[in-house]
Amino acid sequence: MNPTKTAHKRNIRYANAPISKQVKLGGKTVVSNALVKQGASNLTPKVHVKKGDMVMLMTGSEKIGRGKTGKVANVFPKTGKIVVEGINMVTRANKQRSVTGQSGLIKKEAPIFASRVMLFCTACKKPTRIKHKVTDNGKKTRICKHCSEAFDA
Numbered sequence: 001m002n003p004t005k006t007a008h009k010r011n012i013r014y015a016n017a018p019i020s021k022q023v024k025l026g027g028k029t030v031v032s033n034a035l036v037k038q039g040a041s042n043l044t045p046k047v048h049v050k051k052g053d054m055v056m057l058m059t060g061s062e063k064i065g066r067g068k069t070g071k072v073a074n075v076f077p078k079t080g081k082i083v084v085e086g087i088n089m090v091t092r093a094n095k096q097r098s099v100t101g102q103s104g105l106i107k108k109e110a111p112i113f114a115s116r117v118m119l120f121c122t123a124c125k126k127p128t129r130i131k132h133k134v135t136d137n138g139k140k141t142r143i144c145k146h147c148s149e150a151f152d153a
């Protein structure tokens with residue numbers, strides 16, 4: 001079997017996979033084969049939420065918090081992942097490295113793919129998509145598709 005032929009067929013899911021597992025396409029390093037569509041020019045995943053947004057987890061098991069809402073604590077545009085408060089909690093064993101540092105088992109949030117969440121509207125209590133609206137002073141804002149509530153105050 002020709003190894004160069006099978007290399008790009010393998011489904012590589014994580015952007016932080018070893019470099020040997022990443023694929024190059026058109027001179028760009030591609031995060032996931034699933035993201036590569038024919039004729040796509042933008043091969044980096046787009047994060048559709050911002051830090052501080054309320055989001056709802058739409059996929060995955062109930063154990064990691066499907067259907068739960070939380071605030072976006074961090075965004076990693078390079079890998080297309082986000083950290084949401086209270087969602088996808090993992091337990092990490094920590095060694096005490098400084099005087100103030102904690103040791104032992106620590107529960108913390110692990111990053112998830114941004115495509116797994118939807119923006120959550122606190123006014124109509126629904127996961128929603130956004131519409132763009134230009135305000136009177138010429139600024140672009142995001143509003144709820146259901147109830148037109150503004151997200152950027």
Ligand SMILES: [Zn+2]
Nearest residue numbers: 121124144147
């Ligand atoms: Zn709404």
